Amino acid sequence: MALEDLAAVVAGKPDGILLPKCVPEDLSTLDHYLAAFEAASAMPLGTIRVIAIATETPAAMFALGGYAGASPRLEGITWGAEDLAACLGGNNRRIDGVYDDVYRLARSLCILGAATAGVMPIDTIYTDFKDETGLAAECAAAKRSGFTAKMAIHPAQIPVINHAFSASEEELAWARKVVAIFAENPNAGTIALDGKMVDKPHLSLARRLLGIGSE
Numbered sequence: 001m002a003l004e005d006l007a008a009v010v011a012g013k014p015d016g017i018l019l020p021k022c023v024p025e026d027l028s029t030l031d032h033y034l035a036a037f038e039a040a041s042a043m044p045l046g047t048i049r050v051i052a053i054a055t056e057t058p059a060a061m062f063a064l065g066g067y068a069g070a071s072p073r074l075e076g077i078t079w080g081a082e083d084l085a086a087c088l089g090g091n092n093r094r095i096d097g098v099y100d101d102v103y104r105l106a107r108s109l110c111i112l113g114a115a116t117a118g119v120m121p122i123d124t125i126y127t128d129f130k131d132e133t134g135l136a137a138e139c140a141a142a143k144r145s146g147f148t149a150k151m152a153i154h155p156a157q158i159p160v161i162n163h164a165f166s167a168s169e170e171e172l173a174w175a176r177k178v179v180a181i182f183a184e185n186p187n188a189g190t191i192a193l194d195g196k197m198v199d200k201p202h203l204s205l206a207r208r209l210l211g212i213g214s215e
Helices: 002-012 024-040 082-088 101-117 132-145 155-165 169-184 200-209
Strands: 016-019 049-053 074-078 120-123 190-193 196-199
Touching: 002 024, 016 024, 024 049, 074 101, 082 101, 101 120, 120 132, 132 155, 169 190, 169 200, 196 200
Parallel strands: 016 049, 049 074, 074 120
Antiparallel strands: 190 196
16 A cells, blocks of 8 residues: 555645655565656656665564665664564564564664764664653663664654763763864874874764764
């Protein structure tokens, strides 16, 4: 029912579409559909962005490396543990509450797939929307792993998620120092800063924290 859904919503000029249970070929198909609907609605081509939920079926797990070049609309890739568990007929968490191996693999492949495609890696939902402590802990773990955002299942989760993924003043200060020292030494590959060595990957991280993109 994708065409009927898109016909109903594109006229409202949405910022983006969430594409579930997908593989890269589905993203390419959606891109073509959206281009036609944008043209019919007199919208600039590519206005509507897409976030792909890319781990919800067993087949999708084998396609995480294929999103690069599938569509310039792709804004981020996220993963899902609930639908994958339904497909596999099991629980996604162990008795101790930790994700089981298959779902930790999905999480890891999501980060790698997003990095390969050059888009945001977005962590999956935290289902207990009343447990702010658990949500904050999962957000912190996701941020440490490299995720830059997290899906929400309830509006009450948004303040916790926004706080967790916002750069701290300490992080911003570090980022400004990194950008400044590389600007002063544009040909350097590695530079000492505050007693530690920083290199071009640190510069990329710093620029991302400051929201100034890559060079």
